[in-house]
Amino acid sequence: MKLLNYAGQMLCDAVYPRECCGCGRLSDRTGRHLCWSCFSQIELLHSDLCELCGNPLTGSATSAFVCGYCRKRKPAYDCARSAAKFTGVVREMLHAFKYKDALWQSADLVDLMQGALTAQFDYQAIDVVMPVPLFKTRFRERSYNQSYVLARELARRIERGVDGRSLQRIRHTDTQTHYNATQRKKNISGAFAVVRSEWIRGRTILLVDDVMTTGATLSECATELKRCGALRVYAISVARR
Ligand SMILES: [Zn+2]
Ligand SMILES: [Zn+2]
Incomplete structure (x- = not known):
């Protein structure tokens, strides 16, 4: 429907x-x-970012830097970027996109991600685009995975395939909204599994999510993808909290 x-x-x-x-x-x-x-x-995030997680520095950086969070616990992905800050109209659109079926906004949201992707990644190296998966009960409640909708449109634009099956969420996880960084990491640990490792091995994968907070979910996906032989894992999201 x-x-x-x-x-x-x-x-x-x-x-x-x-x-x-x-x-x-x-x-x-x-x-x-x-x-x-x-x-x-829209407040874009394109400079003075942590070279690993894309966390914006307050002030300006004179050279490449890695933020305190990544120094403490290195993420499993190779590089993550978000197009914009999670404020104003971007926040409103993402909320409507995720919870109110406003799928027609996908072109606008993918415009933002595509801009960040082409500016900040060697996107020609990407073999396949993958959404962060939803657990099956959550998928049934919502009837679509908002990250899959974004991944499919982004993949079409950069002429790559989208793979929404090889990586799966194998258990329910509580919503992360009220958790701190350590709680998020624990909550999401072991939540993902690769079911077709022959589609993963030796490939450079672009993970897509709608919103990034601490990056714990993306890092957990990357841990599993790398365990199954992924060569590189990049991650992109529309906005960063
Ligand atoms: Zn960082
Ligand atoms: Zn306007």
Whole structure:
């Protein structure tokens, strides 16, 4: 049903101009739900970032640096980046995208990720794009995996395949929102399993998630992917809390 709504929305968009999700005026970006003015006000994360996790430094860095969090516990992924700060219209859009079936916003959200990907990664090296998986009961509740929707669109744009099956979430995990970094790591530990390691071995994988907080989930996915022979694991998300 949600997919039908999505298709219906796409059809309407082709006929009628869209209202900007930010200011409510008609969007002047073709096929997008954010106008240029609102899009250009988004706080992007493109400089003075931890070279591993993409954590923004307060102030400016004169050379490459690794943040305190990564120094204490090196993440299992090779590099993670988020396109924007989790504030303002980005936060509102991500909330609607995840909890209110606003799948038609995917093009706008993928615009942000694609910008960060091309600017900050050697994306030509990527073999396959993978979403962070949902556990099956959560998937049934929501009927879609928001990260899969983003991964599929991003993969299409960079002409790679999307693999939503090889990595699976094998147990339910509590929502991480109220946990600190140590609790998050413990909560997510052992939550993922590779079910088709022949699709993983020797490959460079781009993991996709909607929002990154401490990176514990992405790091746990990367641990399992590397255990099964992944050559490199990169991670990208729309926004960082
Ligand atoms: Zn606007
Ligand atoms: Zn870091």
